[in-house]
Amino acid sequence: MSKQELNLKELFIQEDGLTEKQKNILAAATEAFAEKGFAATSTSEIAKKAGVAEGTIFRHYKTKKDLLLSIVSPMMVKLMAPIIMKDLNKVLDHRYEKFEDFLRAMLENRAKFLQENLPIIRILIQEIPFHAELKEQFIEHIGIRVLTRFKEIIEYYQAKEQIIDLPSETVIRLTASTALGLFATKYVIAPEDGWDECVEVERTIQFLMCGLSPR
Amino acid sequence: MSKQELNLKELFIQEDGLTEKQKNILAAATEAFAEKGFAATSTSEIAKKAGVAEGTIFRHYKTKKDLLLSIVSPMMVKLMAPIIMKDLNKVLDHRYEKFEDFLRAMLENRAKFLQENLPIIRILIQEIPFHAELKEQFIEHIGIRVLTRFKEIIEYYQAKEQIIDLPSETVIRLTASTALGLFATKYVIAPEDGWDECVEVERTIQFLMCGLSPR
Amino acid sequence: MSKQELNLKELFIQEDGLTEKQKNILAAATEAFAEKGFAATSTSEIAKKAGVAEGTIFRHYKTKKDLLLSIVSPMMVKLMAPIIMKDLNKVLDHRYEKFEDFLRAMLENRAKFLQENLPIIRILIQEIPFHAELKEQFIEHIGIRVLTRFKEIIEYYQAKEQIIDLPSETVIRLTASTALGLFATKYVIAPEDGWDECVEVERTIQFLMCGLSPR
Amino acid sequence: MSKQELNLKELFIQEDGLTEKQKNILAAATEAFAEKGFAATSTSEIAKKAGVAEGTIFRHYKTKKDLLLSIVSPMMVKLMAPIIMKDLNKVLDHRYEKFEDFLRAMLENRAKFLQENLPIIRILIQEIPFHAELKEQFIEHIGIRVLTRFKEIIEYYQAKEQIIDLPSETVIRLTASTALGLFATKYVIAPEDGWDECVEVERTIQFLMCGLSPR
């Protein structure tokens, strides 16, 4: 069993009511889906990787798609949204006086979340275009709820005249693009050359602060 | 035949040395791959959609993967890289005195390119993680060549002290993230609510100009 | 189910660890291969004849060629070589004083073996030219081992001055040709007219005895 | 074009009324059939090897099987039988006084014939079991006619009391087996070790002379 696999198993270990075999299946499926894509992964492959019989998969997950949803949905429903909410509360409770501090805290926090859930997020991003349920769930759990939350925050800092008075959607778009670009560079492109995370994060924050400063 | 299909056929009509059937196949495959993904699309499906026998596909494209590469490779090799190069030359030849003008021109030009090649670019983005050849081609044709060109341009404007003196890679990252975020919002997220393209483009440019202005 | 098929099934019934379906598959494949040749037999045909789903064949035999080897290899590895060895020991242990007695015993024994394994031997003979693995196995199991054994026997009778003092390879060639010609006539050519086996065997033995008598 | 191929083309060059392309097709098909078997050879393969378009094959030979028969039938109808007859006449005209001389002449003559037509004879042997037409033709052209001729000859020498007074069929069987075994050893088995043709031929003749001598 590879190191990667072990990490994946740990991801599902906190889940309750899951037998050892179920965790194995989820871990194996996650690894395979992330690597080859949902459609190109066979259930027999997952079974072999998980060390269970093919039938066992279907005892726990009615269909292959069910298995996908069982991996990806909780990530949105149970993990992502609540964590975000909780974190956001923390963020606000701390009452970061400056938008810059809020930004720095968020970036750090999301970076950690990403790091820990990379394979599942990969699957989510790759499969969303092909599965209507996923798209709906995403819009419901992430889209609407998270967006609403962010709007409040943006408006909070706009009221304090720390950031430019554009529509909050636009501010979120610009901020999110910049942040996602940072993470994408780190995980998709960077590996090769010298990537100094801290420095790049700081540059990104300064860029955002300047770009969003009130005119 | 749907309107979408007709548009796709037009995309391949300019290609020379392709029979009518080949163009049908490419259009059908492009539509299907973009819609369901490469792995989830069957060759029989493509054949039906293209109005040809399944065998006909394999007369022209040795394997299903060959068909994918025949759609996506020219997009990189023949279309993307050269167009970018040519456009960039135009950009520089025009000697946009201000970085802002360059930015505006680029954004407009790329938006048009995207619009015209959306389905193929979709496929490219979705399939790159699963096909080593695509990744290699992308790095070779887009990654290295385009990046090099952009570096020169960034350094040109840095020398003119119009933009901040960060490493050109960082400037490119920030600019590209913001631009891609703009396009992504337009194509993936926006459709629903009122999206005023011109305004958003202008806001994005202002954001970039401020974010990248020399301190 | 034809009588032939039943006979074939009996051939595989002694094999252990084979399910009923596997035996059906082997019997059906043997019959089909013998009748139409390996390349001209389709797996769907075998499945139908065996009364199983096509997928079932591939659960037990990874490829069609695997199925061929599973029929033909054991015939060489497990059956032919050992039986020959055992029989030859019996032959020598009986210490047939006269070469003629040895010849008669061998002919009778091999005739029985042939009779029982005719279809598989047909396949073996027909497919050997097209499958390198078969050729190699044949050389290893039959060619070298059997030939070595025969040489010893020939030399034994040469030492006793019962047969002519030619190179043992030549004696084996002449004897084998004559024996195989006998069997070939029986199975390939004869069926039609009156074929008195006993008489022909005796004539063949007399022919060999005279042909190989010391000058 | 390989040396083998050139030889094969020469084989068909004497045929009249055949265009260059037809000869190419026959040569290519002969080589391919002999190498991989009829069923495992595709017409496209033959077309490529012959340097013609696929359609060209079907212009000259209605079906693939037709092509097989066009290669193999003349070998029996035009070449084999007549040659045998003519040769046999020569043999008898020479009035070989001794059976031994006849045997030696025949062996030499057939060896040459085999040598020159090896690939086609290979195909004939391999495909006869699977094609009823071939079997019929063989029986008609070779079986009956040749057998009848040989019978006369055997009886001729029996009358002269040079060979044993067994049924002529039996004498032919014994002689043919021995001769075929000689050729088989030469072409199928021998290549490896030192095979002294002349010596082996002589030994074979002596073996036959002794085996068939009147008691």
Added chain:
DNA sequence: CATGAATGAGTCTTCATTCAT
């Protein structure tokens, strides 16, 4: 005549899923 694009039935093989053990 020769071509080679087109065909669609057919090939081997894989798949998700079921069910008796």
Added chain:
DNA sequence: CATGAATGAAGACTCATTCAT
């Protein structure tokens, strides 16, 4: 609960053959 043999529909791909050029 877990298993893995069994399934048959579907997958990618090949084939012999046809026909317009």
